[in-house]
Amino acid sequence: MNKHLFLFLLFFSLSFCAQTYCVPQFSDGCDDGDQIDSFSIPSVSFNHVNTGCSLNAYGDFTTQIINLNAGVNYNFSMTHGFSEQNVKIWIDFNNDGVFTDAAPELVASGISTTVNNQDITDGILNIPATVAAGTYRMRIADQYDLMPTPCNIGDFGEVHDYTVVIAAAPTCLAPSNLNLSSITASSAVVSWVASLSSPSSGYEYYLSTNPVTPASSALATGSTNSLNASLALAPSTTYYIWVRSVCNAAGKSAWSASSSFTSLCAAITPFYSNSFTVFPGDCWQQASGGNLASGSTGNNIYWLEDGFLNVNYTGAARINLFDQNRVGWLKSPAFNLSAGNYRVKFNYGLTSFNQPTASAMGSDDIIQFAISNDGGVTWTALQTWTAANAPSNTSNQFSLNLTSYNSANTVFAFYGSDGTVVDPEDYDFFIDDFTVESIGSLATAQNFKENDKIVVYPNPFVNVLNIKNSDEVESAVITDFNVRVIKRFEKFSSELNVSELSSGIYLLNLKLKNGSQQTHKIIRK
Structure with a gap:
């Protein structure tokens, strides 16, 4: 034989x-x-x-x-x-x-x-x-x-x-159609479809941050007798997962085709600030389509990095709206506001496309700043801009106390739509210096009334910067973003001559008489 x-x-x-x-x-x-x-x-x-x-x-x-x-x-x-x-x-x-x-x-x-x-x-x-x-x-x-x-x-x-x-064909085959659901910062659920030759001893899965398929001898991450498994994750991490059938005590199938996914970012407890010097920033997301009632419906990208109010080319976020049916979302990371007593603020403005000049908005265009208490499932508008109240082409600050919002899964979004009407307006809407901060700590540090807050204007400027409520200020220093000192003002006044500065973006650091400090981003045209 x-x-x-x-x-x-x-x-x-x-x-x-x-x-x-x-x-x-x-x-x-x-x-x-x-x-x-x-x-x-x-x-x-x-x-x-x-x-x-x-x-x-x-x-x-x-x-x-x-x-x-x-x-x-x-x-x-x-x-x-x-x-x-x-x-x-x-x-x-x-x-x-x-x-x-x-x-x-x-x-x-x-x-x-x-x-x-x-x-x-x-x-x-x-x-x-x-x-x-x-x-x-x-x-x-x-x-x-x-x-x-x-x-x-x-x-x-x-x-x-x-x-x-x-x-020869194995005793049983690998499962197929891996699907990830309920993805959070710390967990997810993977499910799959059993092969025609269902295994008698359940399944094993292999979870990794490495995209290389595991060897047949690799030690499984976990096992289950059902068609799904719960996964423990680290925040903001890309994972790859494979599943195989355990045919019997002596044999296993090959690993399935892999599926990849990324866990969500952990909710941030403020203080938080994003100057968009790195765009769009960690854990910010873009989306498209829909509205605040329906939520986003696509993943096209309409928000881009640009210079604030079209001065220079970096350091701010902007959306260009023109023609019709252009809808873009820029969504923030999740914030844990459960401690209460926070506020959100940011700078914004609107200019003609690729120019620093003023522009109107289209007849049915809409720009909204919205909040979600459930991680982005439902949305509420906090501010709406239309043709009736279009922003100016100077730096404006939006500031809102969030005393009625204390969710541990709060997300903010900037939403822009140029509607369905074909209008001639072609413009850029900008945001910069997005900040979520505690109101209580600010009140202690600033020690002056909100009506007396310091305002720096115009911004962008040409030769002169004006300081409203300058009697609160002791001295000022202008630096670049590498904190190199460009100019000092030891004898402070409400009018600062800065004509010698080159065009660009700078930081104006104000030392207040109460011992605290403020920093303002300023733009030289």
Whole structure:
């Protein structure tokens, strides 16, 4: 019996090796980057990297063995040296020396995308459950702009051949359709769909901040007998998760395709300030569509970084509204206001598009500053601007005591819509220096009445800055954002001559007579 088995395997092996396969001939080759730089199947730990352009655009790598199972789908990844690559993968399942350009021997196809300046094709190898266990030849090909065929004779591209050893289908298969829900800063729920061969011993899942598929021997993060699991998370972290079936005490399926998600930021307990020098800031989010009643409906980006009131190019957030049907949201991180006695404030203004001059708003345009007590599910407008009360093109400050808002999951949003009417107005709305702070601590530090608060104007300025209620001020210093001193005013007055400053953004630091300090962002036109 052993002798017969040996002779059979020898005959099979000689038959496989004796097959003569066509050698592709890419007339333009792969020297210009139309190549297979790397090919990997992470779940079986196969990585063939830095291969470059093969001689005559064909690489015979059949000495490299890839071990797969019948009835299992495998994620693969291929990198290239140029964009717009089309990929196909074949396996000669009947060992007749011919790759059939259709299923079942056509096991994968895809088109490259560019991610972080790297041209990548990601896809799934579909190994039929009906394939007999055995040794086969795999061919992978890429071609510029056109889908390759097994025996290409023209254009740009490259082909690699490998050997695959197919084992019998596992006792049970991996689950599919991983879904993440109820994502918070500290937890989430993952669920999935069972395969047709439901396991008898439940499931294992693997949670990681590394996108590399775990090896079959990897220690699972947790296990469950149901079709879902609760996950413990760290705030503001991107995770990757895989699930596999535990067939029985002796066997497990391959890991499923991965799913990735990012946990939410932890709620911030103020003091908090965002000057938008880094845009949009940690844990700020953009959205589009909808209104305050419905919430956002899309993820287009309309808020951008720009210079406040179109002076310079950075340091503020702005939305450009024109024409119609343009709706953008800029949402803050969550705040824990449960201690009470907070206020929110920010600077804002409106100018013509890309200019510091004044502009009207469109007839049905609307800009709103809103608050949510439930993390962004429902919204309430705190301030609304329309054509009837359009902001000026100077720096205005919005300030509101939040004494009636004490949620531990408070989110703010800036909402802008140019409505459905096609209006000629084309303008930019700006926000800057968004701050949430305690009213109590401010009152103690400032020690003067709200009606007597210090106001710096005009802002932006040309040659002179005026200080309202300057009798509260002892001295002033102007610095840049690196806190380098630009000018000191030891003898302080209500009118500061700053004509020697170059155009740009500065910080005006005021030392008050009560010992406290204030800092104002100022803009020289």
